[in-house]
Amino acid sequence: MSTEVVNAALQTSKGISDFGMMAITAGFFLVLSALLMVACFRWFMNMVNQLMTSQKEINQDYKDTMRQLLEETRAQNERLNVLSESLMPETQLRIKTLSNVFFDLSVEKVCRIIKKVREENHISDKEATARKIRTLLTNIHEDRNSKLDCFSYRGNRLSEYTERKWIEQVAKAVEAEIYNENGANNGRAYTNVESVYANIRLEFYHNLNER
Numbered sequence: 001m002s003t004e005v006v007n008a009a010l011q012t013s014k015g016i017s018d019f020g021m022m023a024i025t026a027g028f029f030l031v032l033s034a035l036l037m038v039a040c041f042r043w044f045m046n047m048v049n050q051l052m053t054s055q056k057e058i059n060q061d062y063k064d065t066m067r068q069l070l071e072e073t074r075a076q077n078e079r080l081n082v083l084s085e086s087l088m089p090e091t092q093l094r095i096k097t098l099s100n101v102f103f104d105l106s107v108e109k110v111c112r113i114i115k116k117v118r119e120e121n122h123i124s125d126k127e128a129t130a131r132k133i134r135t136l137l138t139n140i141h142e143d144r145n146s147k148l149d150c151f152s153y154r155g156n157r158l159s160e161y162t163e164r165k166w167i168e169q170v171a172k173a174v175e176a177e178i179y180n181e182n183g184a185n186n187g188r189a190y191t192n193v194e195s196v197y198a199n200i201r202l203e204f205y206h207n208l209n210e211r
Contacts (some may be wrong), residue, residue, distance in 0.1 A: 092208060095153060099204060102144050103197050109140050110170055110193045111186070114177050123178055133174050137167045153208060161207040166200050 113136050123129050141164070148158035173196045177189045 091153065092205075095151070095158065095208065096205065098151065099148070099158070100201065102147060103201055103204075106140055106144060107190070107193050107197050110137070110174060111190050113137070114174055114189050114193075115184075115186070117174070117178055118184060126179075129178070130171070130175065133171050133178075134167060137170050137174070141167050161204055163203065163207075166203075169200070170196055 113133065117123065117129060117133060141162070145159035145162055148162065151158045153161070170193070173192050177185075177192060180188075
């Protein structure tokens with residue numbers, strides 16, 4: 001009976017001993033796992049902080065670069081404006097000189113048209129005469145524009161600053177000379193045609209500044 005009691009006591013002691021070791025081992029692994037989780041979390045947080053710091057530095061560098069580019073662009077625009085303002089009067093002077101040559105040539109051509117229509121046309125047929133006058137003046141207008149197209153101003157061809165209504169203005173001056181009651185007078189015709197083209201010149205210069 002005493003042997004059985006002793007054995008039971010020994011078995012009980014052994015179980016307590018085994019379970020105690022298991023508890024200690026489990027506790028050790030729990031502590032180790034907790035330490036690993038803390039270490040991993042800290043490593044992850046460090047990585048996130050480094051990325052955020054790096055991104056902030058990149059953003060700051062980008063902002064600094066864009067600010068420098070903007071300042072440089074503004075400075076360039078200011079210099080270009082000064083240059084443009086200084087060149088514009090000179091450019092307009094060249095355009096005016098060039099266009100005056102073409103307009104003066106047009107005056108001569110129109111005076112020849114007046115003389116030609118008087119001599120070659122049956123001017124009593126006013127409708128046919130009017131058509132011929134406008135056809136000839138349109139040819140002069142288009143020929144002048146084709147020459148002006150070789151030059152540009154503010155990104156536009158010079159012909160874009162002309163007006164087709166000028167044809168009708170000149171046509172009325174031509175008809176007024178052809179059907180003048182006082183008869184033919186080449187000097188008077190030149191003066192009247194030149195007066196019309198003086199107005200056309202002014203309108204051309206106005207278009208250069210307005211368009």
